[in-house]
Amino acid sequence: MFDSLVAAPPDPILGLTETFKKDPNPRKVNLGVGVYKDAQGHTPVLASVKRAEEMLLRVEQTKNYLPIEGNAEFDAATLTLLLGADHAILREGRAVTTQAPGGTGALRVAADFIASTLDAKTVWLSDPTWPNHPNVFQAAGLKTATYPYFDKQRNSVDFAAMLAALQAAPTGDVVVLHGCCHNPTGVDLDRTQWRAIAEVVAARGLLPIVDFAYQGFADGLDEDATGLNELTRHCPDLLIASSYSKNFGLYSERVGALTLVAATSDAAATALSHIKRVIRANYSNPPAHGAAIVATVLNDSALRSTWEAEVREMRDRINTMRHLFVETLHEKGVDQDFSFIARQRGMFSFSGLTPEQVKALRERHAVYVVGSGRISVAGMTEGNMDYLCTALADVLTR
Numbered sequence: 001m002f003d004s005l006v007a008a009p010p011d012p013i014l015g016l017t018e019t020f021k022k023d024p025n026p027r028k029v030n031l032g033v034g035v036y037k038d039a040q041g042h043t044p045v046l047a048s049v050k051r052a053e054e055m056l057l058r059v060e061q062t063k064n065y066l067p068i069e070g071n072a073e074f075d076a077a078t079l080t081l082l083l084g085a086d087h088a089i090l091r092e093g094r095a096v097t098t099q100a101p102g103g104t105g106a107l108r109v110a111a112d113f114i115a116s117t118l119d120a121k122t123v124w125l126s127d128p129t130w131p132n133h134p135n136v137f138q139a140a141g142l143k144t145a146t147y148p149y150f151d152k153q154r155n156s157v158d159f160a161a162m163l164a165a166l167q168a169a170p171t172g173d174v175v176v177l178h179g180c181c182h183n184p185t186g187v188d189l190d191r192t193q194w195r196a197i198a199e200v201v202a203a204r205g206l207l208p209i210v211d212f213a214y215q216g217f218a219d220g221l222d223e224d225a226t227g228l229n230e231l232t233r234h235c236p237d238l239l240i241a242s243s244y245s246k247n248f249g250l251y252s253e254r255v256g257a258l259t260l261v262a263a264t265s266d267a268a269a270t271a272l273s274h275i276k277r278v279i280r281a282n283y284s285n286p287p288a289h290g291a292a293i294v295a296t297v298l299n300d301s302a303l304r305s306t307w308e309a310e311v312r313e314m315r316d317r318i319n320t321m322r323h324l325f326v327e328t329l330h331e332k333g334v335d336q337d338f339s340f341i342a343r344q345r346g347m348f349s350f351s352g353l354t355p356e357q358v359k360a361l362r363e364r365h366a367v368y369v370v371g372s373g374r375i376s377v378a379g380m381t382e383g384n385m386d387y388l389c390t391a392l393a394d395v396l397t398r
């Protein structure tokens with residue numbers, strides 16, 4: 001039955017990690033997948049997470065199923081982290097949060113919910129975007145299209161073109177917006193731009209989905225919710241797919257959430273009944289461990305302040321690596337201007353490397369970068385910087 005199958009292409013990000021793992025070069029560097037590395041090149045378990053796990057091990061009494069919507073304490077803490085504890089939406093009961101297996105799982109639940117309940121014709125994605133976005137929405141049977149986002153010449157948001165595209169999008173369509181730390185470009189909207197986008201999305205009757213995978217990695221936990229705040233101010237309905245993979249370092253535990261905001265609490269409750277059907281048909285109910293960690297940390301003031309300091313440390317370290325990268329490239333004699341990399345935010349930067357240069361980096365130097373030229377700055381360390389920049393200098397001057 002399977003004899004006639006033709007192999008599917010490898011995933012552009014996780015497939016690269018598979019190739020990286022097989023590479024025998026001892027100096028190899030993986031700047032493909034967005035995974036944080038500390039100064040020793042490790043992806044650590046956060047101290048706040050370790051302490052919460054120790055506490056959980058002592059008090060845990062059952063491995064019984066979670067409800068379909070997941071851990072209630074986790075859901076409530078997530079909503080507060082996203083919107084702030086005293087947000088009017090919380091008082092009005094207009095938001096519901098369901099636990100999901102990672103940000104990707106949350107996006108897929110959102111996609112299945114939209115496909116099964118709404119009349120949306122098209123899901124609009126930024127150009128460029130995370131390569132898995134089209135897969136997730138298309139797998140749910142939705143059509144995807146792109147709106148302009150990045151101005152390559154200026155290394156900034158092509159705001160006029162983005163706004164014009166959304167102004168022309170048909171009412172009822174869905175628009176995916178990156179909450180902060182745009183993946184792959186590292187270039188975000190400022191508050192004024194977010195406000196203008198929120199006004200257009202509301203005026204056109206579009207449904208925004210905020211992909212919020214990097215809260216805390218741009219400017220701070222609250223600061224990074226600027227766009228979300230503008231959207232909630234203007235748009236009665238929205239979806240948020242959030243993730244704890246990066247800001248809790250809980251990559252392998254698959255902890256994320258889907259939050260839905262509706263115009264009324266009744267509408268939110270009705271929408272939740274549909275989301276629960278989607279989850280039940282998909283994976284029944286979510287895994288317990290990672291969500292219990294997050295709920296424990298967010299609800300304990302001492303653990304929470306440890307965690308907030310750890311998020312700050314990861315953010316500061318990535319920004320330090322951005323500056324060190326730009327300086328080291330300069331020292332290696334690269335005269336091309338890479339100063340924009342120091343101004344970008346989050347784990348990623350669009351380097352402007354061509355596919356040929358990306359290939360040469362991998363084949364000649366075992367430096368792994370996504371084919372689009374996206375570099376994970378979070379994978380850079382003081383230890384690999386010299387090797388990395390020597391390799392880049394070689395490829396750029398060749």
Ligand code: LMR
Pocket residue numbers: 013014032033034035130132183
């Ligand atoms: C990335 O873009 O590298 C991360 O979001 C990991 C992933 O799942 O692709």
